[in-house]
Every structure is written in C-alpha cells, then in structure tokens.
Amino acid sequence: MPASTTRAPLDPARLLVGPALTPMAFVRAMTEAYEARGLDPDGALKTAHIAPADVRNAGARITAAQMEAVSDAAMRELDDEGLGCFSRALPWGSYGMLARASLSAPTLGLALRRWCRHHSLLTDDVLLSLEATGDSARIALRPHRRPAPPTEFCVVSVLRNIHGLASWYVDSRIPLQGAQFPYAPPPHVDAYRVLFDGPCAFGAEHAAIAFDASYLALPMRRDETSMNQMLQRALPLTVRAYRRDRLLVQRVRQVLAAQPLDAHNAEDLAALLNVSARTLHRQLRDEGASLQALKDEVRRQRATELLLRTRRPIKQVAQDIGFRNEKSFIRAFRGWTGRSPGEWRSEQAA
Incomplete structure (x- = not known):
C-alpha cells in the first residue's frame, strides 16, 4: 500500500547513532530517481536528516539508520521499491x-x-x-x-x-x-x-x-x-x-579438517572463526554439540583415512591430524576404536 507523503523527520538522536559507513553515492542514486520523474527528494532527505548539499559530497557517509529512513521514505513517495534501478x-x-x-x-x-x-x-x-x-x-x-x-x-x-x-x-x-x-x-x-x-x-x-x-x-x-x-x-x-x-557446527568441522595445526584449543579456533571462545562454546551448546566431540569426530575420520590409504608412520599421522605427540594420539585412538592405530591398520589390511 503506497504512501503519498513522506513521514515526519525522525529523532536525530536515533538516526545518528552508530558509525556513518554507508556511502552517500547510494543516496545520490535515489535522488536521481526523483529527478528522472520530475519530483523533489528534499522531503525524503529531511526525514533522514540528510542535508541536500551533502548529497553531492562524494566522500560523505551516513548511518545505517539514516539509510533505512531515506530508503523507506523514497520507496513510499516514488511507489517504487526498486528506487529507480529498473526500467519500470x-x-x-x-x-x-x-x-x-x-x-x-x-x-x-x-x-x-x-x-x-x-x-x-x-x-x-x-x-x-x-x-x-x-x-x-x-x-x-x-x-x-x-x-x-x-x-x-x-x-x-x-x-x-x-x-x-x-x-x-x-x-x-x-x-x-x-x-x-x-x-x-x-x-x-x-x-x-x-x-x-x-x-x-x-x-x-x-x-x-x-x-x-x-x-x-x-x-x-x-x-x-x-x-x-x-x-x-x-x-x-x-x-x-x-x-x-x-551452521557453526559445520564451520567448526571445516576449520578443524582444513587447519588442524592451527586449532589446538578453543581460543585458536574461535579466532579463526572470528568469534570469542565464550560465544563458540555457547553456540555449539545451542546446536547440541561440543568442541571436544567435534574434534574427536574430525580427527578420527582423518586418522582412519590416513591409516587406511597411506603408509605414513604413526607419529606422522598424529602430527598431521593435530596431536602434539604420538602417545596422545594412540591413547585417543584406543578410546575411539578400542585398538591402537597400528593394530587397527593391520586388521584393515588383513
């Protein structure tokens, strides 16, 4: 339902909160849509507390709230959600x-x-x-x-x-x-x-x-x-x-598989995912998973692939999947399979 008039200017205290990152070039594109239809954009600009003189300032920026306000006003006045981007x-x-x-x-x-x-x-x-x-x-x-x-x-x-x-x-x-x-x-x-x-x-x-x-x-x-x-x-x-x-669980699996040597602990993994360690643990818990369980899952899958498809020494397999030493890997592998890596490899080859 289009509106024929622009809304009243909003509180500048709300509009100007936050960093001004949106390029003024996008506002200029909206004003050009007005001009193409012989209309005046000043009402929409006033709603968003944007000075008309600033529209031609190539280096000017506005806040996200200002962008939302001017876009909403322009869409209503022009009755065009495309804001002049399309031929109709x-x-x-x-x-x-x-x-x-x-x-x-x-x-x-x-x-x-x-x-x-x-x-x-x-x-x-x-x-x-x-x-x-x-x-x-x-x-x-x-x-x-x-x-x-x-x-x-x-x-x-x-x-x-x-x-x-x-x-x-x-x-x-x-x-x-x-x-x-x-x-x-x-x-x-x-x-x-x-x-x-x-x-x-x-x-x-x-x-x-x-x-x-x-x-x-x-x-x-x-x-x-x-x-x-x-x-x-x-x-x-x-x-x-x-x-x-x-999909944090999926992203964690991908990082653990692709960068096992860079994700030894929650802090390192969280840094790779651009989240905090606290957020990492909380979101995994919300998705019904734990970091240790995911590490075990990814490491076990990679370990069995290397043991089955290559003849790499056990020590090298341990290093390749992110274990700091061979003893830790053997202990973990026994917990996963009930066998040592050497025993498991021999059984698969038999």
Missing part, C-alpha cells in the same frame, strides 16, 4: 510479495530458487539465479533485456536484499565466502568490507555473492506471523548484519 517501477509491496511466495518452501535452497525465478516477473532488466557447485553456492545477477548495465546501487541493493532475506528465512547469519562485481572499484570501495563480509572482486563478468552450500539444506524457520512482523520494517535486513549462525 516496482510498486510498494513487490518485494514483500516475493518473500511471501517463497515462505512455504521446505528449505532455503528451494526458497531462493523461487525468489530468483519470481524476480523476473517484476523486471526483466536483470536475471537472478542460484547456482550450486560442490561445497559452494552462488546467487548471480546478470543484465538481461536492458542496454545499460545495472548500476552499482542496483547491484548492491538486490544482492544485499536477497542475502538479508535468506538469513532471516533460516534465522541464521550466512557468512559470505566472497562477492564479485561487474565494475571497477568505486571511490568508496572500503565500504564494501561492511556491505559484504567476504573478499570482494571487481571487474568481473557479472555480479554474485558466494556462500557455503550447506546453508541451502537448512529448513525454513519463519511463518506467516513472523513474515507480517518483518515486513513492517524489512529494510534493516539489508542495512544491518544478522548475527546468529546456525
């Missing part, structure tokens, strides 16, 4: 419709595929697709039936939108493995470290964000009631990071 407006409620259409999917993977497919019903300027290869999944954005390539604001907005919604669907922060963009690094390239929590590459053939494919199998955790509540203030999904990660 996306009327108020368009992205809510996409979110609802995917809500009944049993898993995140199916929900994202539906969202990408249905997005083309709103606009055919770009094509969105979910691509999974091995352990990695990508949401790719490619230009389609429009001569001009998508703008930076369009690319960032769409990818941030779907990333935020995906995290909300499964009630989990989905860390990105990386992101790529089909344009040169902008003057505000440092802001991309905040916008996308993974390595960013520029000058790519098309835009995309990548993440662990294991998230695609997570069940949807939201219902119609929570959807209605979220849609009242959906924009924070795209301007604020989601914190909880429901």
Whole structure:
C-alpha cells in the first residue's frame, strides 16, 4: 500500500547513532530517481536528516539508520521499491510479495530458487539465479533485456536484499565466502568490507555473492506471523548484519579438517572463526554439540583415512591430524576404536 507523503523527520538522536559507513553515492542514486520523474527528494532527505548539499559530497557517509529512513521514505513517495534501478517501477509491496511466495518452501535452497525465478516477473532488466557447485553456492545477477548495465546501487541493493532475506528465512547469519562485481572499484570501495563480509572482486563478468552450500539444506524457520512482523520494517535486513549462525557446527568441522595445526584449543579456533571462545562454546551448546566431540569426530575420520590409504608412520599421522605427540594420539585412538592405530591398520589390511 503506497504512501503519498513522506513521514515526519525522525529523532536525530536515533538516526545518528552508530558509525556513518554507508556511502552517500547510494543516496545520490535515489535522488536521481526523483529527478528522472520530475519530483523533489528534499522531503525524503529531511526525514533522514540528510542535508541536500551533502548529497553531492562524494566522500560523505551516513548511518545505517539514516539509510533505512531515506530508503523507506523514497520507496513510499516514488511507489517504487526498486528506487529507480529498473526500467519500470516496482510498486510498494513487490518485494514483500516475493518473500511471501517463497515462505512455504521446505528449505532455503528451494526458497531462493523461487525468489530468483519470481524476480523476473517484476523486471526483466536483470536475471537472478542460484547456482550450486560442490561445497559452494552462488546467487548471480546478470543484465538481461536492458542496454545499460545495472548500476552499482542496483547491484548492491538486490544482492544485499536477497542475502538479508535468506538469513532471516533460516534465522541464521550466512557468512559470505566472497562477492564479485561487474565494475571497477568505486571511490568508496572500503565500504564494501561492511556491505559484504567476504573478499570482494571487481571487474568481473557479472555480479554474485558466494556462500557455503550447506546453508541451502537448512529448513525454513519463519511463518506467516513472523513474515507480517518483518515486513513492517524489512529494510534493516539489508542495512544491518544478522548475527546468529546456525551452521557453526559445520564451520567448526571445516576449520578443524582444513587447519588442524592451527586449532589446538578453543581460543585458536574461535579466532579463526572470528568469534570469542565464550560465544563458540555457547553456540555449539545451542546446536547440541561440543568442541571436544567435534574434534574427536574430525580427527578420527582423518586418522582412519590416513591409516587406511597411506603408509605414513604413526607419529606422522598424529602430527598431521593435530596431536602434539604420538602417545596422545594412540591413547585417543584406543578410546575411539578400542585398538591402537597400528593394530587397527593391520586388521584393515588383513
């Protein structure tokens, strides 16, 4: 339901809380959408306490709350949730419709595929697709039936939108493995470290964000009631990071397998995962796991593979899987299998 007028200016004490990290270039893109339609953006800027003169300041930044406020006001005044990114407006409620259409999917993977497919019903300027290869999944954005390539604001907005919604669907922060963009690094390239929590590459053939494919199998955790509540203030999904990660167990397994020598204790492992040791233990407990059990699981699997497929000495196997000495490994292996590593290897070869 579009609003014909801009909301009253919000309390600047709330709007200006937090670091000003969002590039003013994104606000300038919104004002250009106003200008293209012969409208005045000053009301939306006033709502967010952004001085019109600052919009042309290439180095200016605003807070996340200001970005939320000006985006909400502009969407309502323009009746365009695309904020001028596409050749035709996306009327108020368009992205809510996409979110609802995917809500009944049993898993995140199916929900994202539906969202990408249905997005083309709103606009055919770009094509969105979910691509999974091995352990990695990508949401790719490619230009389609429009001569001009998508703008930076369009690319960032769409990818941030779907990333935020995906995290909300499964009630989990989905860390990105990386992101790529089909344009040169902008003057505000440092802001991309905040916008996308993974390595960013520029000058790519098309835009995309990548993440662990294991998230695609997570069940949807939201219902119609929570959807209605979220849609009242959906924009924070795209301007604020989601914190909880429901795949911490999987990430711990991956780190323990890939970097066994760097993860001897909880502090070292937590540092590799960019969390505190306390948070690591608490989230694992919430997921019904313990660090010691995961270490035993990963080490046992790796040890049996090395003992079975190689002729490495027991001492080297112990070192390869992260044990500080051979005696500790033998003691642990007996606890796992009831046999010493040498006995187990001999039995398997017989």
